[in-house]
Structure formats: structure tokens, C-alpha cells
Amino acid sequence: xxxxxxxxxxxxxxxxxxxxxxxxxxxxxxxxxxxxxxxxxxxxxxxxxxxxxxxxxxxxxxxxxxxxxxxxxxxxxxxxxxxxxxxxxxxxxxxxxxxxxxxxxxxxxxxx
Amino acid sequence: xxxxxxxxxxxxxxxxxxxxxxxxxxxxxxxxxxxxxxxxxxxxxxxxxxxxxxxxxxxxxxxxxxxxxxxxxxxxxxxxxxxxxxxxxxxxxxxxxxxxxxxxxxxxxxxx
Numbered sequence: 001x002x003x004x005x006x007x008x009x010x011x012x013x014x015x016x017x018x019x020x021x022x023x024x025x026x027x028x029x030x031x032x033x034x035x036x037x038x039x040x041x042x043x044x045x046x047x048x049x050x051x052x053x054x055x056x057x058x059x060x061x062x063x064x065x066x067x068x069x070x071x072x073x074x075x076x077x078x079x080x081x082x083x084x085x086x087x088x089x090x091x092x093x094x095x096x097x098x099x100x101x102x103x104x105x106x107x108x109x110x111x112x
Numbered sequence: 113x114x115x116x117x118x119x120x121x122x123x124x125x126x127x128x129x130x131x132x133x134x135x136x137x138x139x140x141x142x143x144x145x146x147x148x149x150x151x152x153x154x155x156x157x158x159x160x161x162x163x164x165x166x167x168x169x170x171x172x173x174x175x176x177x178x179x180x181x182x183x184x185x186x187x188x189x190x191x192x193x194x195x196x197x198x199x200x201x202x203x204x205x206x207x208x209x210x211x212x213x214x215x216x217x218x219x220x221x222x223x224x
Contacts, residue, residue, distance in 0.1 A: 004154075031210060042200050042214030043155070056211050088152060094210055100145055101212060105154035 002027065004104035006091050012110045013081050021076040021107045025093030031055075032074040033101065034066060035090040043090055049074050078109075086111045118201060118218040126223055131188040133218040135201030136181075142204045144177055145212065146186050149198045158186075158199075163206075191222045 005024045013019050025032050031050045035043035045058035049068035068074045072093075078085055088108050092101040119134045137144070143162045147155040161168045161177045161184070168175045174187040188195055198219050202212040 033210065033212070035212075035214075037152075039152075042202075042216050043212075045211050045213065048209070048211060056209060058211070090154065092155075092212075099210070100157045100160045101210065102157060103147070103155040106152075108152075 004029075004091055004093050004102050006089075006104035006107050008107060009105065010108045010110075012112060015081055015083060015111055017081050018077065018079045019081060019109060021078075021089050021091075021109070023074045023076070023091030023093075023104060025072050025074070025091075026102050029093035029095050029102070030072050031094045031096065032068060032072065033092045033094075034074070034076045035092065036060070037088040037090060037106070039087070046076070081111045083111050085109065118199070118215045120218060121216070122219045122221070124221045124223065125191055127191060127193055129191055129222075131191050131195070131220055131222070133186045133199050133201075133220070135184045135186070135215055137184075137201070137203045137213075137215075138182065139203070140206040141179070142206055142208065144175075144184050145202045145204070146173075146175060146184075147200045147202060147214075149200065149217075150196075155200065188220075191220075193222050193224055196220060196222050 007022045033048040034046040037043040048056040052068045063079045065077045088106045090106045091104045094101045145160045146158040172189045177184045198217045200217045202214045
């Protein structure tokens with residue numbers, strides 16, 4: 001049983017560009033959340049998707065958007081990249097509320 | 113923003129010793145979870161303790177929760193070099209719906 005898979009593992013983009021990160025949740029999990037982890041910090045919640053809709057959102061600008069597909073996989077899109085968007089982006093899935101979350105290995109985004 | 117604070121920020125011990133990490137948080141919670149992260153990659157879920165539980169064990173891990181003090185501790189017994197990692201606590205606030213708020217983490221180094 002594959003866990004949470006994310007692609008790509010590493011990415012280098014230029015300021016102002018747009019990026020799409022992808023996540024496949026663990027089998028049987030219908031809820032996907034995205035987190036941003038800056039170097040030396042704990043992860044920060046970006047948003048959560050359930051039944052193809054954004055259910056919750058953290059304190060991130062509208063440049064960050066997402067999507068969930070019928071097979072529960074998800075994408076994170078970031079427009080107009082800033083240097084400060086450089087971080088590890090983590091996807092997590094869970095089988096329901098108040099359950100532990102399973103994280104993917106993350107996508108390391110570097111904006112130059 | 114980070115809700116929790118882990119203490120200490122860094123901990124260095126010898127193999128075979130016990131390691132204790134503490135976490136404080138600010139709001140009422142559904143549950144508190146502990147995660148391990150190796151070398152800035154994905155987070156591994158270690159243990160979840162619900163707000164009505166006071167202590168939980170999993171292998172060499174022991175977690176306690178004191179909701180009156182809004183604090184938790186993680187004890188790793190008989191530590192091994194492979195336990196070297198960063199450890200994070202994360203809270204699922206009451207009504208939070210699996211939106212995890214992470215602390216700043218404790219960097220544990222276990223030396224041979």
C-alpha cells in the first residue's frame with residue numbers, strides 16, 4: 001500500500017513564475033491538506049480539501065490555490081512566486097476527522 | 113503562526129539514554145499528535161493522544177497530556193542513533209477539523 005506520494009521532489013523556479021505541485025493521498029484517505037515548512041520552522045497549514053472543495057484555509061494569500069480531483073488526489077498552485085515562497089511543501093492525508101495525518105516526503109521549492 | 117512551543121530546542125544524548133521533549137500549546141484541543149522528521153523530509157506520525165486521555169504508549173514512546181496546563185511530553189526510552197531527528201508536536205484544535213498547528217520542534221541527536 002503506497003503512502004502519500006508527492007511530485008516533484010525538487011523544483012527550482014524564477015520569481016514571478018507559477019508552479020504546480022501534486023499529491024496522491026494514501027489509499028482510503030479522502031481528506032488532503034497542504035503545509036508549508038520554511039527552513040528551521042514547523043509546518044504551517046495552507047489549506048485542506050475534502051470532497052473536491054476547499055474546507056479550511058490558513059493565513060496564506062490568494063496566490064496559493066488548490067484543487068482536489070474525484071480520485072482524491074490534489075494539486076497546489078502558487079502564482080507570482082516570491083523568494084519567500086522557497087520552502088518544503090508537504091501534503092498530508094487522513095481517513096477522517098480527528099485521525100492522525102500521514103505526510104508525503106514533500107516537494108522542495110526554491111525560488112531564485 | 114506557530115501555536116506550540118517545544119522545549120528544549122535541541123537535545124543531545126548518548127545511545128541508551130532516555131530523551132524527554134515537552135510541548136506547550138494555547139487553545140483547547142481535540143487531540144495532540146507527535147511527529148518525527150528526518151533531514152528536512154516528510155513527517156512520520158508517531159502517536160496521537162486525545163484530549164480525554166492522559167497517557168499513551170507505543171513501543172519505546174510514552175506521551176502524556178495535561179490539558180489543564182496545556183502541555184504534553186514525549187519520552188523516548190533506550191534511545192538509538194536512528195532516533196536522531198527533529199520532533200514536532202501538533203495540535204488539532206477543538207472544531208479544527210484536522211487542521212494541525214505545529215510547534216517549532218526539538219532537534220534530537222543521539223550519539224553512539
